[in-house]
Every structure is written in C-alpha cells, then in structure tokens.
Amino acid sequence: MDAGNHSVVSEFFLMGLASSWEIQILLFLIFTIFYVASMLGNLLIVLTIISDHHLHSPLYFLLANLSFIDTGVSSIATPKMIYDLFRKYKVISLKGCITQMFFIHTVGGAEMWTIGLIHSVVQLAFVVNLPFCGANKMDSFYCDFPRFIKLACIDTYSLQFLIMANSGFISMGTFFILIVSYIFILVTVRKHSSGGLAKALSTLSAHITVVVFFFGPCIIVYVWPFPNLSIDKFLAIFYVIITPFLNPIIYTFRNKEMKMAMRRLFDKVLCFRKSP
Template sequence: MYFLLANLSLIDVCLSSTTVPKIIKDLLNEYKVISFQGCMAQICFIHIIGGVEMVLLIAMAFDRCTAICKPLHYLKIMNSKICISFVITGWVTGVIHAMSQFLFVINLPFCGPNKVDSFYCDFPKIIKLACTDAVKFEFIVTANSGFMSMGTFFLLILSYSFILITVWKRSSGELSKAFVTLSAHITVVFLFFTPCMFLYVWPSPPPSIDKNLFIVDFAIIPALNPTIYTLRNKDTKVAIKRLSKKISYSRFC
C-alpha cells in the first residue's frame, strides 16, 4: 500500500511539474510563447502521467479490496512483485495511451492560427489549430482519453461499491468503519476523474471553465492527494493532536 502511495505522490509531483512552472514563467513575462516541440512534449508527458495515475488508482482499489475482503491472504497476494508489476503496467499503459494519440496529431498540417486559449497544451486544443477537417481526430481523442477516463472511473466506483456491499453482508456494524477507511480513496477518485471527464468528454468547454478545470486538475488535486491520504494515517493524526496541544498550551502560558 505504501509503495503504491509513494508512486502516486511521485506522479502527482510530475503532473504538476509538466505545466505549473511554465504557467509561472508566463505570468511573469509579457509574451507568453511555447514552441511547437515544447507543446508536443508537454502533451505527451501529461497523458503518460495521467495514464500511470489511472492504473495506480486501480491498483490501490485492488489493494483495499484484498485487504478488506481477504485479509488473511493480503500479504501473499499484494507482494512486492505484484506492486512493481502494477507500476510497470501503469507506465506502459501511459506511454501507449499518449503515443496512440500523439502519432495522429504530430503529422497534422498547421498553417494558420497558432494561439492556444488555455494555460497549457493538450490534444483537443492543438487539433483545432490544424488546417484540416478535425472531426475525426477529435473523435479519436474523445474515444481514447474520454472513454479511458470514464471507463476507469466507473470501474473504480464498482470496485469500492463491491467492497462496501461485501462488508455490509458480513456485518452492518462494520459498514460505517469500512466507509470511513475508503473515504480517502473515493475522494481522490472523484477529484481526479471529474475534471478529466469534463475536459475530454466535453472537448470544447468555454475558456473560463477550461482554465478553472486546469487549476483543479494540475495544481489543487496533486497537492490534495498526499494530504488526504496522510490524514488517514494514525501516526499523523497523533502528531497533529500533539502539535495542536503544544500550540494551544504556548498561547495560554
């Protein structure tokens, strides 16, 4: 579990690093320019990292399902080989997911407008700048990224629902405890996939909504994920309580 969490935290840092530094640089400069090569590289990294994170979230759902439904077999099932296999599968999936769209977009003819009305480069925005009929390419992006996001989201929701139903059948009194345990995972799933589905299932959102979703997806969520999981840790809770007691004691003394 902690191995998967460590990889998820690393992925969150990488996801923010693909866009946020460029945004900060643009905010400090009058001319906001990105090269075609830089734009393509940014798109590739975003989709590779996004694919890895989806697989890691599936792996963590499988981890929780094993821990709650088969606790006696947990260490045997979730061994180091399985965890490493999940991470490798994530990177392979991410690369295939990104390259399957990149190979279509890189060869498009660009001969007209070159302004991207967004904080970052992405396939739907670049396709609109091409000097060709973009309908079929938009369909490819929607079919790939949109369906992948929706499919993974519903798979995760079904997995967590199965866990809760299994616990409820055993003992209704343990249902609330299981829900509290899974609340962090479910929260992260909703936070990650809601902006993704808006961006790729609805490929032409208004610029204001697109920019707000960018802030949520690339700045807020990567910072929230480690916080949400950390606050579920008992040692962290104890440390926070001790710190709050020390602060309150120092104020009154």
C-alpha cells in the first residue's frame, strides 16, 4: 500500500464489546462493580500489610506486590472501557494506544518483572515506527498488538507471526513454569509432612485457579485456529477484570493472619475516629 496516497492516522476507533444499548448498560454495571471491588480489595491488602508489623515478611511482601500489580492491571484498560460504553465514538490516540499496549504487557507480566519488561520493549521496538495511513478501526475495547499491527500500511505478516510466537512462547512458558513449581511444592510437602499435604493442596488449588484464569485466555488467543472469529477481546476480560478481582479473595481473604491484621487495622481506624 502506498502511504503517500492516504492521510496519516493519528487516532484509532475502538469497536468495543457490544452495540446494543441494553447490553452496554448491563456491562457497565458488571464491570463497574468488579473494578471498584478489585481496587478496594487490593488497596486494602497493600495498606494492611504495610501498616501491620506482624506481616512484614517475604511472603506478605509478595502478596502486597501482587495486589499492587493488580491495581495497575485493572486501571490500564478498565476505566476507559467503562467510560467508552456510553460513547458513540470510542477513540484513542496513536500515542495513547502505544502507551496502553506497553503498560498492559509490562504490568501484566510484572509477577516476573524482567520478563514483562523485556517482552514489552521487544514488541514496542517492532511496532513503534510502523506507518499508519489508512484503516483505523480496531475490533476491541483496548489496544492490543495483533490488531494494532494489522492496521499498518505495510505488509506485516512476518511481524505478526514473530510477535504472536513471542507472546505465545512467553505465556505458555510462564504458565508451565508456575505449574511445575506448584507440583514441586506439593511433592516436597508430601515428603516432609503428610498432614500438611491437604492444606497445601487446598491453597495451591486456589492459586492454580487464578493462574488458569490469567494465562488460559492468553494461550487460547495465540493458538486459536480461527482468526476470523473474534474471541480474543472477550477472553481479555478474564485477565483485565476478573483475575484482579479474584486475587484478593483467593490469595489473602482466606488467610487467617491477613483477616486478623485487617481487624486490627479497622480497630485502629475506629479508635482514631473516636479519639478527640
């Protein structure tokens, strides 16, 4: 395609999840509840761990880090998606689109900061200078690399394959590393304590549920054999909204020490409000 015969694209139109007004209202209510609950739950966990010295240990530091990451994952795309439900023209600038893609990949892989950062930098290096001079409609509620690349004015087949392979390899590799780690933990616990196996299995099954909810949709997107059927934007809901919502419930609200620490935090707040 000859870029000189087209105007330069400076913004993109997001098609969103639905066009029906009734469905958009339903999605607005559901996504708003999930987003608010996710933000409040994760911020409460971070505040509780910071304020309670009983929780100043590596385990709870990792939980606080996870909750902080989840607030970032939720805040990158969800507020705009909720806002766009009532907009006729869902627009995002070229710079805003690139920025959103960078933070989604970086924060989304932040459980392994180095991998997430390298993944984002490598992908951005390929797409940041792509020319856009024609189509600017993206069938999604946020900017993602595969759809973004397809709108370029040049042949990007090789680039699409490279980025899909890169993303798929990282997603599947990280997923299997986590599963192998959980199996190793179970085997170790079984060797040292038969009584602790049931407790460890209960805890890890909850963790595996979150991992499957996050990485499952990612893997399906990259191995889906029917490119004409747009399921990726619906699967993205799992790791953009649902997983950050589930993490506080599964990782911490089932933890007795966390619940006791939250009670102490609430007692401190009540005492502070009652004091003159």
